[in-house]
Amino acid sequence: MIVASPKSVTELKNLIARHGKVLFVGCGTCVTVCLAGGEREVSIASYATRMARKIEGKPLELTQVTIERQCENEFIKDLADEVAKAEAIVSFGCGAGVQAIAERFPGKPVYAGLNTQFLGILEKQAVWTEKCLGCGDCMLAQYGGVCPVTRCAKRLLNGPCGGSTEEHCEVDADRPCAWQLIYARLRSIDQLDRLDSIVPPKDWRPAWHSGARKIVRKEHQV
Amino acid sequence: MTQTNSPHPRESEAREPKAWEPEIIAFCCNYCAYAAADLAGSKRMQYPNNVRIIHTPCTGKIEMEHILAAFEKGIDGMLVAGCLEGGCHFLEGNLRARKRTDRIRETLDEIGVGGERLKMVNLSAAMAPTFVQRVQEIVETVRALGPSPLKSPTQKVSAGKP
Ligand code: SF4
Numbered sequence A: 001m002i003v004a005s006p007k008s009v010t011e012l013k014n015l016i017a018r019h020g021k022v023l024f025v026g027c028g029t030c031v032t033v034c035l036a037g038g039e040r041e042v043s044i045a046s047y048a049t050r051m052a053r054k055i056e057g058k059p060l061e062l063t064q065v066t067i068e069r070q071c072e073n074e075f076i077k078d079l080a081d082e083v084a085k086a087e088a089i090v091s092f093g094c095g096a097g098v099q100a101i102a103e104r105f106p107g108k109p110v111y112a113g114l115n116t117q118f119l120g121i122l123e124k125q126a127v128w129t130e131k132c133l134g135c136g137d138c139m140l141a142q143y144g145g146v147c148p149v150t151r152c153a154k155r156l157l158n159g160p161c162g163g164s165t166e167e168h169c170e171v172d173a174d175r176p177c178a179w180q181l182i183y184a185r186l187r188s189i190d191q192l193d194r195l196d197s198i199v200p201p202k203d204w205r206p207a208w209h210s211g212a213r214k215i216v217r218k219e220h221q222v
Numbered sequence B: 001m002t003q004t005n006s007p008h009p010r011e012s013e014a015r016e017p018k019a020w021e022p023e024i025i026a027f028c029c030n031y032c033a034y035a036a037a038d039l040a041g042s043k044r045m046q047y048p049n050n051v052r053i054i055h056t057p058c059t060g061k062i063e064m065e066h067i068l069a070a071f072e073k074g075i076d077g078m079l080v081a082g083c084l085e086g087g088c089h090f091l092e093g094n095l096r097a098r099k100r101t102d103r104i105r106e107t108l109d110e111i112g113v114g115g116e117r118l119k120m121v122n123l124s125a126a127m128a129p130t131f132v133q134r135v136q137e138i139v140e141t142v143r144a145l146g147p148s149p150l151k152s153p154t155q156k157v158s159a160g161k162p
C-alpha cells in the first residue's frame, strides 16, 4: 500500500492561512490503513487546526468528509456539494489523491495534508517499511523476492557492498542489509545459483526517469 | 497554596461578580480513579470543586478526539486518571491512554494551548488521598497558567484570583 505521514498542525495552519472556510477530505483506503489520512486522523487534525486558528484570532470554518478513495473519480464526484461551499480543500489522500481532486475541481485550491512517503507494508503495529520503488520492470525473481533496488541503500544489483556488519546495512545500522536478506532467502528456497550470474546495468527507461508514466490496457477499455 | 473550595460556592457566586476559576475535567476510570474519588467523598476529604468528573469504563476508551473536543470548548485543564501500570482491568488500556495523552500534549504545546494543561496520572481504587493530591496539583498548575486561550470572552469573566 501507499504509506504517508501527517503534516504538523503548524504546516496545516500555514497551508490554509489565507482561507476562512475549508474542507478537509480524508481517504478511506491506503492512508486509512497507515493511520495518516482516514476519518479519525482528519477529525484529530480538524480539532487541532481549528484550535490553532482560534488562538490566532482567525476562526476557521471547517467541514470534514472522508470518501472511499480519492484517486477515483467515481468517489470524488460525491464531494461536489461540499467543495462548492468551501474556499479551499485540504486533501488527506496520497499525492495521487490530491492531484485527482485538483483535476476534478479546477477552480478550487487543493492542498496536500499529508507527506506521501512510499510503497510499503505494515511491519508491526504502527511501524511501516518501504518495499518497492515502482521501477516498472520488476526484478524480484532474481533476488528471491527481496528488492535490492529499494532496500539496498546503494541499490546494488550485484551485491553486497562488503560493508555490512552483523547483518545490518553500513549506511544505517537500524536497517537490515538487503543483500544479507537476499542471500538468506535464496538459500532457503534453494536458488543460490542465481547469484552466479551477473545482472547487467538496469534499464531505467520503464521507471520514472523519463517523466510520469501511463498505462493503457486495450483489453479493458470500453 | 490557594484554597479553592468554598463551603457554599453558589451563595458566594450570587453575591459577588464571578472571578475566573480553572475549569477542569477529570476522566476517571471506573476501576480505580472513580472509586478513589468515591472513597475520598466517603472519607469526607476535601478537594477543589473546579473538577468535573467523567466516569469512564477504562482510560483506554478515551479517544484523542474526546480530549481535543473538551479543550476546543474552552476547558482550562484535564486530568486523565487510570489504574496503576500493570493494573489495568483490560490489561493495557492505561498504557495506551498514556501514549495518547503524550501525543495530545505535544499538539497542545504546538498550537499554543500548553501541554501542561493535560495530565495523566495512575492510581488504585484505594488511593483516595493520592486522588485528592493529584486534583489539587492540576488545579494549581492550571491556576498558574491562567485561563485557556481557547476560552471565549464570555467564558473568561476575569483572570484574577478569586
Ligand atoms: S524491482 Fe522494481 S518493481 Fe520490483 S520490487 Fe523492486 S522497485 Fe519494485
Ligand code: SF4
Pocket (backbone or CB within 6 Å): A151, A152, A153, A154, A155, A156, A159, A160, A161, A162, A163, A164, A165, A168, A169, A170, A171, A176, A177, A178, A179, A180
Ligand atoms: S550493507 Fe547491504 S544494504 Fe547496505 S549498502 Fe551494503 S549491500 Fe546494500
